[in-house]
Amino acid sequence: MGTALIYDEEMTKYKLLWVDPACKFEVPERLTVSHGALVESGLADRCVSVPVREATDAEILLVHSAEYLEAVKTTPSMSLEDLMEFTLQYGDVYFHPNIYHCAKLAIGASLQLVDSVMTGKVRNGMALVRPPGHHSMHSAASGFCIFNNVAIAARYAQQRHGAKRVLIVDWDIHHGQGVQYCFEDDPSVLYFSWHRFEHQKFWPQLKESDFDTVGKEKGAGFNINVPWNKVGMQNSDYLSVFFHILLPVAYEFCPDLVLVSAGFDSAIGDPEGEMRATPDIFAHLTHLLMNLAEGKVCAVLEGGYNLTSLPQSVCQTVHTLLGDPAPCPANLDAPCKSALESLQCVRSVHRTYWSCLRHAADLPTSCSTKHINTAEGADQEPTEESSQEIFWPPPMKRVFPPTRTAVVLPDDVACPDGCKRWSLLEHPDPQLCLSALVDKMVKNEICNGLVLVPDVSVAMICLAQHAVAALNKRLLVVCVGDGMVPIQGTEDGKTLVVHFSRKESEEQRGKHFITVHLTKGCGDASGFIQAVLSLLLPLGYEYDPGLVLLVQKPDSGVCDSMWRQLTGLLQGLAQGHMLVVMQEDERKHIGPTCSSLLGIAAPSLGQLHSLLPEDVEALERLRRRLTPDWKLLQTTVAEEP
C-alpha cells in the first residue's frame, strides 16, 4: 500500500498584501520549497498523487459557526481596505481575496487524504496545505488559520468513515488552541500538543495552554499539553516526550486513525520556534506513530518558516511514511532540566486518567511553586529572537538497500512474498551463512532479515560475536522468552542485551545486561508494550546500535500482534538493520514477522487494560536502577537536596 501526497499550487496564490510584522513570514514559498524538495528528491514520484477538492459548507460547519462561514464568504470581493478592516477583528492572521478559496482547498486536501487512508486506497499520506488550521476556532480566524483543517478532518473521519477514536498529534511549535477548544469535552478525540510556552510569555499566551489543562467533563484526560518553557529543545527532549507520555497513552487509547498537525516550526532554524531539534528527528517521530491505527497516519502541514529546515523536515517525514528506514538518531543526550520538569508535570496531572501513567511521580516542587506565580511572567516579552546564524548538517541521504528482507528458512518452507531467500546452499556452514547475512546488512545491501535456526542460543552467540568482532558495530540484542541468554562480554559495552522474561533474574549483570521481568512475560500485551515504549525504546535510542538482533526464545508466549509491534517499532534503530532469529519449529510466526520486516504496519493491540501492579513496581524499580546510567529513561527532575 502506498503513501498519498496531496498538493495543489493554487494554495500558493495568496499572500500578505500589507505590512504586518506578525505575519510576514507566512509566505507562499513555504509550500513551493516543500513540494519542490519532494519532487527534487524523487519522493513525490514514489507517492500516490491525490487531487485536492474544495470543502463543502457542511464540512466547514462540522467545526465552525454559520455566522463565521458567512463572514469569510464576503472576503473574496472585498477591497484592500475592507480586507484590512475585516482582519483587525482577529489576531496574527491576514485575509486576501483568494484566501477563502485556498482555505476550502486546504480542508478539501485534508479530507481527500482521510478518504484515501480510511478506504485503504493508500496506507498513509501527507497533505501540503496553506492556510494552516490548528489555531482557528468556532467563530474566529487566528495565527494564519482560517478554518481548522485537522479538527474538521477528525470529525469527518468519525462521521463519514466511522472512526471511533481519533488521535491528533500536534508537533507544531505553537499550541493549536482551536483544536483544544473543539474537542476538550470529547473523549473520542485525543489531542496531544507540545508548544513553546515560556510560562505563558509566548504567543498565544493562554493559561489554558499549560500542562494542567487536561480536558473537561467526559473529555478529561483527552487533552495533553506539553509546554516548552525554554527555547533550544533538542532531539532528546522530543523523543523523551514520545517515549514517556505520547506513545504509552496513544497505545492505551488505541486510535482508529492518527492525524498529525505536522508543523515544522519545531525544527532547528525556525524563527518562531527557536528550537534545536534537527530535521531527521521527524523521521523518528513519524516512525514511532506508524504502528498505531494499523498504520493509518495522515500528516497535514501546519507551520514551518525556515525555508531550509522546513523542506528537509517534510522530506524526512515522507521518506518514513514511504517505509524508508530511519536515519540513525543524531547525537542524543539527556533531556534538559526544563523538559524534564514539563515531562514530570504532564505525567503527574494525567496519572489519574491513564493507567500507563498511574505510577508517575508528583509535581516537582519547583514547578508547583513556579506554577502558582507564572501569572507574573505573562506580561513579559518572550526570549529575544536570536539573530546569530544557526547551522546544522543536511540530513543524511536515505538510500534504500537493494534487498529489504532476506530470509533463511528450512527448504520445505516457502519464501514469503516480497522477501529474498538467503540460501544455505552457498554457505553449507549455517553459522557462516548467518555471518554472511550480517555482512550484507552492514554493507547496506540488505535492510533486515529473518533466520530460522535449529538452536537460537547457538545462533545468538555466533551472531553476537561476529557482529561485534568482525564488524565493530554496537549490537542491541532483544531477547523475548524465558531461559538463559548466553551472551557473554557485555562489560565492554559493545553489546547491550535486553531480556524480557517471566523470571526475575537474580544476578544483575550490569548496565549492558538488562532483564525486564513481567509476571506474564510477553503474554500480557499492556505490560509488555509499556515496557517496550518506556524502557526498551529509550535504551535502544540512547545506545544507538549499528545492528539489532531480535531473538524469540521457544515458547515465549508472545502473541502475533505484540511480536509485530515489537518488530515494527525496533526498525527505527540501526537504520532498520535488524535480524530476527527464531527456532525453526516456530513456523507460524514466519508470515507475521516478515510482514513487519517488509514495513507493513502491525495490527493494533486493542484497548489495553491496566498494567498488573507487580509489573508496574518491577518496571519502576528497574527504571530507578538504570536511570543513573541511561539518561533517556529519566521521567523526573532530580529534586534539589
Ligand SMILES: COCC(O)(O)CCCCCNCCCN
Ligand atoms: C497553524 O498555523 C501554524 C502556526 O502555528 O505556525 C501559526 C503560528 C502563528 C504565530 C503568530 N504569532 C507570530 C508573532 C510573531 N513572532
Ligand SMILES: [Zn+2]
Ligand atoms: Zn506553528
